[in-house]
Amino acid sequence: MSTEMWTGTESGRAVIAKVMGFMADRRLQPGERLPSERELAERFGVGRNAVREALATLASLRVVELRPQSGIYVRELRAQSSFEALVLLSSLGFPPTEAEIAQTMEVRASLERTAIELACLRREDSDLEALQQVLEQTDVVLAAGGNIAEQDQAFHLALVAAAHNDILVRVLNAFYELTLPRRRRYFAVLRRGRASHRQHHKIVDAIRARATRKGVALMQRHMETARFYWREELGGDAPAASRRPR
The missing domain is CATH 1.20.120.530 (GntR ligand-binding domain-like)
Structure with missing residues (x-):
């Protein structure tokens, strides 16, 4: 199973890596809220569609939770994320x-x-x-x-x-x-x-x-x-x- 299945393009993978790097650098804990799509797009210098795609992938792997009318929240990786998330993180430089x-x-x-x-x-x-x-x-x-x-x-x-x-x-x-x-x-x-x-x-x-x-x-x-x-x-x-x- 290749990580290409989840990210679609190299640019998509790059945005996912940026989101994961942001979470790691900020040491965000489960339940904490991430910045909005617009804020992340501005921070990373990419379009909102690219951020939306990356967040959708991370949500499907249960790394983050997208709550309508509320925001983007970190999930507990050890207890809630999928095994594929572990594979993806490793491929993006998070061993x-x-x-x-x-x-x-x-x-x-x-x-x-x-x-x-x-x-x-x-x-x-x-x-x-x-x-x-x-x-x-x-x-x-x-x-x-x-x-x-x-x-x-x-x-x-x-x-x-x-x-x-x-x-x-x-x-x-x-x-x-x-x-x-x-x-x-x-x-x-x-x-x-x-x-x-x-x-x-x-x-x-x-x-x-x-x-x-x-x-x-x-x-x-x-x-x-x-x-x-x-x-x-x-x-x-x-x-x-x-x-x-x-």
């Missing part, structure tokens, strides 16, 4: 907090286990072909000493597609969008890419054999590797995360 990263890993691990269970049960020959194609593309990138973050995302998307559950695809796609910047950092070290690729091969073998228990165990180990790394690295996001609106 997840340490707690959000850890909790994201917990939820994603559970969803990935469900995905491989269903993939072992439902996969078709075309799914195996798609997974094999990603493995071969990854071979090429690794042989050139490259970063396999994009191929890693493609692999997991192909795996979830093999589960033949459209809702699971949508949910996990949002997780992959959120974690892509961090995975680029992770796979900047070539040996990590090679190790992950070896695990991907074993996972595909399990799906091909419909070996559900083995596949789940392999996925658990795969996710634990990433979780262990990010437990060590979480502190690196703290300064930027401190600017996040609450």
Whole structure:
């Protein structure tokens, strides 16, 4: 799921970023009121239509609340906003907090286990072909000493597609969008890419054999590797995360 779906244009994304930056700089708390559309347009030097579009997007993601005849109010992000809002904020330069990263890993691990269970049960020959194609593309990138973050995302998307559950695809796609910047950092070290690729091969073998228990165990180990790394690295996001609106 791409943030382009929510913002429409690059200019729309820029105005959303300005609104979120304003909220963070002012440290606005849930329930506090934002300036009017007109005031925000003047402050940002953009048209009111652009501000209205940005606010409508943020309202749909439950970041703000638009109250007729009253104004624009900040919502409680942790309790009231959508997961897509977290993805959007990250893409606009407001990275997840340490707690959000850890909790994201917990939820994603559970969803990935469900995905491989269903993939072992439902996969078709075309799914195996798609997974094999990603493995071969990854071979090429690794042989050139490259970063396999994009191929890693493609692999997991192909795996979830093999589960033949459209809702699971949508949910996990949002997780992959959120974690892509961090995975680029992770796979900047070539040996990590090679190790992950070896695990991907074993996972595909399990799906091909419909070996559900083995596949789940392999996925658990795969996710634990990433979780262990990010437990060590979480502190690196703290300064930027401190600017996040609450």
